[in-house]
Amino acid sequence: MRRRNGLRIFSITPSMTPVGTLGTGLKRQFAIAERRGHFRALLLILPLFLFIVVTFAAPVIMLLTNAVHDPSIAETLPLTVAELKNWDGKDTPSESVYAALVQDFNKAKEANTAALIGKRLNYEVAGVRSKVIASVNKAANISAPPYKEQMIKADKIWGDKLIWSKIKQSGKSLTDFYVLRSLDLQRSGDGNIAAVPKSQAVYLTVLWRTFYISSLVTLITLAMAYPVAFMLAHAPARLSNILLIFVLVPFWTSLLVRSTAWYVLLQDNGPVNDLIQGFHFTDEPFKLIFSRFGTVTAMVHIQLPFTLLPIYSVMKNISPSYMRAARSLGGGPFYSFFRVYLPLTLPGIGAGCLLTFILSLGYYITPALVGGASDQMVSGIIASAMNQENNWGKASALSAILLVATMVLFFVYNRLVGIDKMKFG
């Protein structure tokens, strides 16, 4: 344990050595040698650095840009978007806008992008997808003015101001649509930000739930891991090695296998419920699975080693003489523990809890297997937006929000506790 204040006074730093007196030549040689050493050290980490950039950082950044960058309307309806720049939004747009729309639609029909336009506008105005696609087909038959009249005849959505303001808004490639929706907000027709109707507001609830479940799991694992880590660190070596294997075997088992095992254990006719009913506590099976209880139980089981191991390795390095000294100076067992031992283990607690909390935020398969519908966490929603809905903007926006929230927490943690106090062992 190195303390920031105190120890520094005694440590010898290069600036304190009398190098200067030996002449500048030697000083420069020393600096060059030092720099070369640094450079060689950097070369060693270069492969890993490149690997992370290519396989991790770059794809993540590329995907996250989907959250604010959606050029689909700007690319498919360029003329219309340009014409709409002068539209004041008070009434339906002028004839020239409709003429541009017909032109854009004819291009879209050739390029087979009608579905793309329909899909994007359907996010903004519910239920217009097929009307837009049909209008694209009908626009092919419109060859002469008046375009406005004919387009409105083709479908009356084109006589509605709403769709035009939405085209204008989504015509900018840089969009806040997905981020706002992920926070249960949207822009109304006149461009002001407002809350979405209650029947569509889900994401804040799910984000909040994700952080709540993660905190709960972190606290429970801490309460369970601390005494076990203490026992492991203080038991005789042979016993503690055997006990450590009990901790590590589940750690090495796949997450999916453990989640599935909990599914079997917790079901209504599963072993746990059989046991409870065998004691005649109750006739009805307890609702262990498809509930918050099931989710938290399985997650605690999976995360326990992540919290435990850093605490254990910190405890292992605490000299027993500290506690002996505290006791011999007259501290009672509790007082000595809380004043001496507990503060010494704080770096391990910090590391273990942060690790568990951040990993818990990304849980996806466990809540889906043993959780109920009201236990789904944000990763589940991201997966569904990605896989089922094919809405990558939404998936990216939710991911970005989760990432930013995690980073904010990380920096708050750093401010309060200090990352330098964290010890993984």
Add this chain to the structure above:
Amino acid sequence: MSCKCVVKNKPGEQYTRLFRAINWEEVMNKKLLSAVALMAALTLPALAADSVTVVSWGGAYQDSVRKAFFEPFMKETSDKIVEEEFNGEIAKIRAMVDSNNVTWDVVENDSMTTIAACAEGIVEKIDWDKLGLKRDEFISADASECVVPSILYATVLAYDSTKVKEAPTSVTAFFDLEKFPGKRGLQKSPFVNLEWALVADGVDIKDVYSVLATPEGVDRAFAKLDTIKKDVVWWEAGAQPPQLLSDGQVVLTSAWNGRIYKAAKEDKKPFVVLWDHQALDWQGWNVVKGAKNRDAAYRFIAFAGRPDRQADQTNYISYGPGNKEAIKNTNPSITPDLPTSPDNMKTAFIINASFWADNLDTLRERFNVWVAQ
């Protein structure tokens, strides 16, 4: 965990800290990466000249596809089939096409996914001349230019006959918690559930989609679902409902009819299909845009569309063949279990793919909100 490093507080430390945080996520991601690398290593040699990658829906259904199509196809031709499975995730197809790295050739998609994928241009229009099959012999082949229909499947209600005192006979029974107490399984998705909720609430099946097109109709459907919500267990993969039934986790459940048939027939489970208001839908073979083995893909689809092959599939699972000619050759013993049998068709309805194509986004969002409350 043996690193005994305490980080000293130096200027510029912020960045090191940030990297440390990211590295821990990397620990998780490495698993994924190595899995992907391994998969790539395993599948690459298999993508040699005469092999075609076919993707279907896994579980009992994939078994039937393997027996009726994959194995005889490989016996009859020199082509090789690499089989994969998925759960209808259209994004996987889109990702391949967008990144120009198409590893799937043939995908079996349901009606809604086919229509969406065809409109987005990530699956190809079928060249029926090249295929050598007659388009008009197929059920619903005109619904999309991108599909060769393979089966008609039904989403039905099913129950465990040993767990109910009295046999339920209708969709209304599914919503009747007093007469039929116990947990219910439903697919975690708005479609079919909303239709059934309206039917149980007294709407005639002919009017269901016009009622559902109004906000009041949607409210009404959700209000009906509210009455059973606390007893619903939501499933996502087709293999789950038979499992939930046999675990005793639910008494009644919605399911794809073939999965229940298979559990009842082969695993001798006491499961019964309730054909009232079965929701019919077709699915079929799509060729992924830019498929690397297009010729082999067409050879496979032509083979799988043959009436004798289609008839053979009904020996393994009870879905209606997409080729109308196949019905002549099917084993008569399976007829009562097919969704297309006249007795089962009395109150059946066809899922309105165009309604759902327009309203899925909105209704799914509403459904997600409702389910998460």
